Amino acid sequence: MADAEEDFTALPLPDRFIHKNWKVRKEGYEAAAKEFSLAASEADPVVRQFVQDAGIWKGVVGDANVAAQQEGLAALCSFLEIAGPQGCTRTRQHTVSVIAEKCLSSTRAVAKQKALEALMLYVELDKPDPIIEELLPALSNKQPKVIAATLDALTQLYHAYGCKTIEPKSVLKALPKIYGHADKNVRAKAQELTVELYRWLKEAMKPLFWADLKPIQQQDLDKLFEKVKDEPAPKQERLLRSQQAAKEVAMAAGAEEEEEEEEEEVVIDLEPDFDPVDVLSKIPQDYTEKLASSKWKDRKETLDEVQKALNHPLIAEGPFDELIRGFAKSMKDANISVVMTAANCVELLAKGLRKKFAKYRSQIMGPILERLKEKKQAVTDSLGAALDAVFASSTLTDCLEDISECLKHKNPQVKLETTRFLIRCLKTTREVPSAAEVKSIADSSTKLLTESQEVQRAAAAEVFGTLWKIMGDRMMGPHLDGLDEIRKTKIKEFFETAEVKAKYKPKPVAAPKPVAPPAGKRPLGKKPPIGTKKRAPPAAAAAPPPPREEPEPTAPLAPKPTSRPAPSKLGAPKSGLAPPSRLGGLKKPGSALVAPSPRRAVVSPPLEDEAPIAPPKLGLAGRGLAGRPLGKPQVEQMQVPISQAPTGLGLVERAELDELRAEVERLRRQNEDVRSERTYLNSQISELQNQNAQLIEDHTRDVLSIKAKETQLVRARSDYEAAEQTVQNQRREVDRLKRELSRQVRATSPPPTDLAEQIYTDSNGSGRYGDSGYGSQGLYGRARGVANGPLSPNGEGKENFDSSSRPGSNLSGKLSPLRHGVGRESAMSSMSSRGGRLSPAETSASSMEPPRQFETTRQSQASAGAESWKRAAEVTQNLKQRIEMMKAKQGIGRPQQ
Incomplete structure (x- = not known):
């Protein structure tokens, strides 16, 4: 068994990592952890082989044996600490998802702790976004314990690094689905994560997920939020490697300072993600023509259509120049409804394009500012919202030029609304204005403080207070000195209540500047001889001022410099003290006539003793001519302590600094x-x-x-x-x-023999003019009948022009003293039934009826005598006049007789 163990120990570490015996793997993990802790850098061969073979770590963190898995996680943490960013980026794609599924939910507390530490190191070494992307799929795991463990790990990550370092948007979007999980432990861990995010984001995070929660869930979260609502803003506990390096550089540069009481506000993008929409296709094709309409309703309807088309959170970029020109033109419209709609369109377009709207700012901001002269609050609100959206797409530097011009406007309303717009810009800008911009704003506000309207003066004071909040006392002090106490008090009130997002921080002065360059150029590291200091030429009057002088260490060699006034001019040193060829050209005229000072007699012995060291002094004098002014006492010229050795170099630097300042x-x-x-x-x-x-x-x-x-x-x-x-x-x-x-x-018959008979015949449509239509209808009746009736093509009268065919004549009742008979009425009815024409028989019959019908009337008129004759003559004259009038009206000349 011992031989087998020795064989296992002799195996290379990668082979032991994949061995089938869990004990061998466990011992291999322990040995690797020791090797990694002893490695000098990431270039060590032990580290390099595991960086190159990154896939081996997937089996290490997913080891089936929990004891071996625990040691494997410890080995991974030791590897990440020495492997650096390269080891992190090469291995995280193999290990993070496995850690989330098999390690975070381990039954061993040490294993869980090591797994969480490995995730922390992955975030620390590079960036957190890839780690969050690998952890989010674990929130959809089938096992509730895996989801709960992943939520707990996310909570720990946000607690350590904060929402400024780790993007919270993707996690916030996944919360509603997690709150719908059946397991109560999962929902509890989701609440813990939500509360941790609330500590960093406060109410700004709610729009991303709050609407998708149930009312009871919202109530529970609100109760939890109340507990942490009044807590101070959290701080980042762990720093990324990049942040650590930046902090070390700042400390090395001498900028080590304690953290400020008011930290910079965390800038986190919590805007929902939207797809850009192409709105140009939805703009009416006749947009320009309709805006030029003389009817305000047409212009308003066109802008309403454009507003509806632009109502999207994200708009795709395109050529909007024509649209912007139309909006700018609408700002001059006499109808305020058109102006308000155009302002709403500008606001929607600026919010949709965001930073891409900056190139259109110069075309639209000026017209909007000019239109601020409108006194109606609804119009100024719409214009102000449009200006705020335009400013959000640009910077204060870009907008300040137009704002400064309108602050000088002759219209008080324009000045007031522009001042309020400037206040909003200062409160929302994240860029600190430059010194020139601060001066411009302060000068304009100072002039506005003298306005006659109190509301304008208050707005100018608020500009001062907001700018003071941004720049601080040091930068605003010179601009506030010239103001009276009443105005300063008012500005102080606005300064205390102002809320801004930008804070001026002076750049730290680099420490090596006064130390490093002189250290390498100090001559021989020795104090220059006292005697050689007397070689200072008169041109040294431009040397540094007297406050930089130090007391002379050899005071017993000379009397007190304050015992007598300093001579105005001192003679040049004797020729034996220094070669006259170097300094002779710099002597002032007449300096040789001045008697030598008693100090020189006392100091001359040391000069002779140290005469061999004169050449270094000449070299120093040649570099910078660093001597004291000739107007000072001689003892002050001999004061050359060690700290004054690099005085010539200081002059060179000062000259360079002057040149740089001139260039700037x-x-x-x-x-x-x-x-x-x-x-x-x-x-x-x-x-x-x-x-x-x-x-x-x-x-x-x-x-x-x-x-x-x-x-x-x-x-x-x-x-x-x-x-x-x-x-x-x-x-x-x-x-x-x-x-x-x-x-x-x-065609008529000879004239009648008796005038009365002629008149009678004319009145009844017979006699001389009976056939020509001059009867009871008369000429007018015939003319009217001809005009109303059909005409023949050749213009000849083929119709019957008897007076009985003209029932509509107006003259029938005026010219004829008698009414038509029954026979004539029947002829007229028969004519009308046949379209206005009479047959020849009817015509002859009608022409024969009048004599029979009115026989009695003729006899009575004949017996009337002279009275009847007068009446007939009067009727005839009237008839002639009417005929002439008719001819004149129709342009007919008199007929030739």
């Missing part, structure tokens, strides 16, 4: 020029776009006007042609009447 200033000016030029170009673009929109509107209006004129012209032409046709028909009728009249006149 130049770049800043260039940036300002570019920004101003961009502003000018943007304004020109906006102006041209507005002009283009106006031209399009004018063109559309002109086209519609032209079309209306063309329609009117077509109608006028049609009316003209109809009138022309009517005139021609009337002319033909008049010509035919003329011919018929001439024919009737020629």
Whole structure:
């Protein structure tokens, strides 16, 4: 048996890992754990072979023997600690799902602990997303104990790393299904996980799963949430390897500081996942034409259709330029319903496109800000919501230019609403504004603090307070110094109540800058000789200021420097102290005339003793000319402690720093020029776009006007042609009447002998004009009958033009003093039954009836005498006038006699 055990021990570790004897496997796992703990790095051969053969770990964590499985999990943890990210990424696809199914629900507490530690190490070494993806399928396992153990592991992971490190969205979406499980242990573990997530996310997590829970489940969770609602915000207990490395770098750079009381807010994406929708196909094809309609209802209906098409949480990217131009044009609409609908469309499009909407911001933000002049609250609310959505797709830097322009607007309402919009931007932005932007906002707010309206002053103070909350006392102090105490108190109130998402953190100053470079360039590591310090030329007046000087350690060599005033000028050193060729060109004129100071006589012996060390001083002077100013006492020039050795290098660095500052200033000016030029170009673009929109509107209006004129012209032409046709028909009728009249006149009998008889004949339709239709009906009756009756093609009168065929004449009752007889009425009825025509027999009969019927009347008129003659003459004259009027009305000339 001993020989067999020795043979097992002699086997390689991979062979022992897959041995059929569980004891051999267990011993192999233990031996591997020891080897991994002794390995120096992940490049060790023992570690490399298990990294390359990553599939072997699947059998280790899924070992059928629980004792061997426990040691295998311990070996995996030891391997992960030394193998690093490469070992993690190579093995996790083989082990995580097996750990979830067979290890987390183990009956051994140590095995469960090791399994959980392995999951922690997998998250720590790389990133947590692949681990969560491998664990989620275990929540659908058939065994309730596996689901409960997986939920408990997820709870421990979120408790250790937090929701900022591990994405919670996928887990939150799986919770409703878990709450419907039949096992109470599973539901209990689900509640624990939900409470842990609530500690990190609070109410923001509810939209993802809350609606899918039953009311009783919601009530139970609300009771659990109340217990942890007032707890302080949790902190991440374990750091990823990447976070650990970043922390070490910060500590090495000298930025080791305690954590701030107010930590940065956890930014977690809890938006539900949606598929992008192509809305361009749903936009009406005649969108632009309908927006140019003169009826506001047509414009409103078009925008309603667009709003319905844009009502999607995620919109696919596409060419929305024409749509944006229409919205910008609608912002100038006189109807507020159109403006509100357009603002709603802008809000939906900005929320649907999200960050992709940023390229349209410059086209729509300006018109919306201009429309803020509307005083109705419903309109300003719609415009404000649209502005907030536009800002969410861009940054404060992008929007600040348009906001600053509107803060100077002449309309007080525009200034007030723009100020409120700026407050909302400062509260929601996650990017700290730059120093230039802070100055711009502070200057604009300072001017607004002097406005006459109290609400405007309060809004400006809130801008100051919110900006103060973001930037802190140090950055806002210079901008608040010039304000009076009353305004500062008001700003302080808003500062205390402001809630912001961005906090300014000054960058730590790098510690190696003042230490490392001088350490390598200090000359010989010795203190420069006192005598050589006297070689400082007059040009050293630009050296560092006196506060950097230290007391002279050799004070007994010279009298107190404060015993006498410092001479204004000191003579140059004697020629024996230093070569005059290096410094002679730097002497000031007349310096040789100054008598040497008593200090020089005292210090000269040490100079002679240390004369051989003069060349290093010359080299130091040549590097930086680091001497004290000539206006100082000589004893101050000799004060050269060790800390002053790198003074020349400091000057070089200072010169470089000045150059860098000049370069930064130049770049800043260039940036300002570019920004101003961009502003000018943007304004020109906006102006041209507005002009283009106006031209399009004018063109559309002109086209519609032209079309209306063309329609009117077509109608006028049609009316003209109809009138022309009517005139021609009337002319033909008049010509035919003329011919018929001439024919009737020629066919008449000689004139009557007696005027009274003639009048009687004319009145009864007989006599000279009896056949021509000048009877009781008269000329008017005949003309009307001809106009109403059918016409012959050649214009000849083939019909019977007797007065009895004209029952509708208007002159029959006016011109004839007598009524028609019974025979005439019967003729008329027979004529009407045959379409207005009479037979020749009837015509002759009707023409013969009048003399028989009115024989008695003739005799009575003849006996009337002169009175009857006057009356007849009057009737004749009236008849002639009416004939002339009829001829003039129809354009007929007088007939030739």
